[in-house]
Each structure stands twice: as C-alpha cells, then as structure tokens.
Amino acid sequence: MPSTCSQDPTSERWPSAVEAGLVSLDAAAAVGRDPFKSAVRLWMEKTERHDLLQPVDPFLVQSAETAAYWDRLLEPIVAAHYALRTGRQVPRTRALLRHPQHPWMLALPGREVVGAPDVQLLECRCVGMHAAELWSAGLPAYVRIQMLHRLAVTGAQALDVVALICGQDLRIHRVERDEVEISRLIDAEREFWHCVATDCAPLAGDRAEV
Template sequence: MVNTRAERLRTPRPTMRPVLQLVEPLRAQVPTGDRGPCLREAGLGNLDAAAAVGQDPFKSQVRLWMEKTGRKDLLHPVRLENDSHAYWSRLLEPIVAAHYTLRTGRRVRRVNTTWRHPEHPWMSATVIREVVAAPEVQLLECLSVGMQMAPLWALGVPEYIRLRVLHQLAVTGAQAADVVVLLGGQDLQVYRIERHASEIARLIRQEQAFWRHVERDQAPPALDGDG
C-alpha cells in the first residue's frame, strides 16, 4: 500500500537511541525553599567542583558559597568581555572537537545534557560532548587556552580542570574522559583522565562537606588567599 505524502508526514519517525546511557537527566523543575530563586543553582556542578574543595585558582570557597546561597548581589560582578579567554574557549570548542577527531579518529557527538548523581542529588554534571563507539573513553572536554593561561598546562592537566572532570565521571558513571586543549592557538594536546574510585570517593566527601555549609547557611572557613 502506498501512502500519500500527507500520510507519510503524519507518520512518526523512529528516534535514535543514545549511544551512552548514563544516569537520570536533571529535571528542569527545581525545588523551592527559603531562598527561592537561588536554588536554581543549588546543586554543585562540574564547574563548581574545584572551588568547592578550595582548589580553583579563580574562585574561592567563600565566593562559591555566596553564589549558592543567593548572595550574588554582595559580590563584585565578574565581567565577561568579548576578548576574554572564556569567550574564545566557547567559540573555538567546535573547532577543537573537530581536530580531536582528526587527531584520534574517534567520532564525537554534541549532547549538551545535564545529569544528576543517582545517590547524591545535590551533584550534577553537564556533558557537552560524548565520544561515540569508543569503549575506552566516553566523555570529551574541549578547551582553548590563551598564552597567559598556557603555563598552567606546563605539567599536564591543571588540578582544577582534573577535579571538574572527575566530578563528571562521578555523576555520569563514565569510565574515562579525554581533555583536548588548544594552547596559544597552535598547540593541540589530548589528555586522558580515567575513573579512580578512591579519588572520586574523596572528592564526593569534600564536596559534601562544603554543601553542608550551603544547607546550613553558614559560611565555610576562609582559606589563605580567599577574597
């Protein structure tokens, strides 16, 4: 039987199943509470991991606590100019991902999905790209670093980036992630970060200790260099 064009358009097409099955996606609805709107950022995401344990060179624990407890209005705003490293890193992400495929032969898929830890609902992670059909690695983190930031990569992946990726592995259950970084616009490096149960357990304990300060609305003790 031949269907008409109108009938074919009304017939639903089969959807493709994702290659990587992780954990339950983070829902758009967020619980309400005493502080209301700030709970949209209540959980700790992968970008918060290093600051939560006092290892982020660009954000202190106290500043992160103020953000998570709705005290942003008391902070000096962080300006994001069009010539900032964050702006260019985001702009160059697709190019960095494409060259990762050229370098390694592994296919990459953009998913841009946020996941929640099955046991610790205050932990979330945003996965921008997955590595397709590669049993040895599942996630891909793409970065572009300017000349001023390049020295932080002299010995490999900086600790604050490594903690962000470990947080992703903890939440998603993935076994490994590749970090591909473009240094100074001309040097492409690829690093592998694998899942280590003891390190992830320690990171979860440290993040949970910080999160208790958020839940109790009590500022964490200031560390040396906190501003």
C-alpha cells in the same frame, strides 16, 4: 572541608543556583582548589548573596568575557580536530545529569566519544595566555578535579580533555576513573554543600585533601 557550622536522573532545564547543586566547573572551587575562585565566593553565589561579592576588576571581567567568546567559537573546531586525529565521532549532548545517590552533584557530559571502549566523554578547552602557565606541567589539578566530578556523576570510566593552548598547541590528556579520589571528592563536596544547605559559610582558606 571544615566549616563554621556544625529526583529525576536527567533534565534539560538549568535550575536556579540554590536548587541546582554543584556542576563540574564548581567542583574545584567547592573544595578550595580552584585558582580562579574561592570556596567562599562560590558559597556566596550558591546562596545568592550577590550583594556581598567583592566587585571584580573590569579588566578581569573583560578578559573572562573574551576568553568565553573564543571558547564558544573554537570549541567545535577543537572537537573536530580531536575527531580527525582519533577517528572517533564526538556528538554533543545537552542533558543535565544528576548523581543517583548525591542529588546535589550535577554534570553536563558535554560531548560523548562514540565507538571507543577506552574512553566515553570529551572535554574541550581553549586556554589563553592568562592561563597557559597552569598547563605547562600537564593537566592542571583543578581541571582534573572538575573531570573526576563529571566521571562520578555520569558513571563513565574515562574522558579525554583536549586543550588548545594559545591557539596553536593542541594537547590531549586522559582522565580515568579513580574510586578512591572520587570518594574523597564526594566527601569534600558534601561538606561544602552542607554549608550551602545550612546557610553557613565555609572557612576561608581551607583546602580539602582531594
């Protein structure tokens, strides 16, 4: 991504926004592919420029808080239904992992899939009406980028994304490790993190080829 500028493998503590790096949910925004957040806004958050962030519409804030509430409430149910459908155990893990070569890349594995040679991790999503259209053609590109980030950090070969759409349509999408895509993603994220480290904003509107 062009711009205006020319440790320990595991931890259970969340560092501050600046020292932490990029977690899975940051990945698509960092490379300009997140429909809900721009790279510039993410850069402002990571550099703690909260006073420069444009105020968010209170209705959108309320909608996001409501969606987060239902996410937390329904996530165990979605995971349980995946376990029932597949016969696999999916214990939760809370360790915060750091990429061994790229310390600014972090990930919470979320749930592990036990006893399945073809998939190691599980991501549960509860998708409301406001985002359902993004899932109409399959797994959205921005979610795939987030999951490739998680595969890169954890070293896993595959993960399943189980999504409950509007409370009644359950879908399972497989994301397999792709070294070419992961390499491009790491390069793009590295450029974004360089902007954070050097305190220089990325160019608005740029989208990395990921």
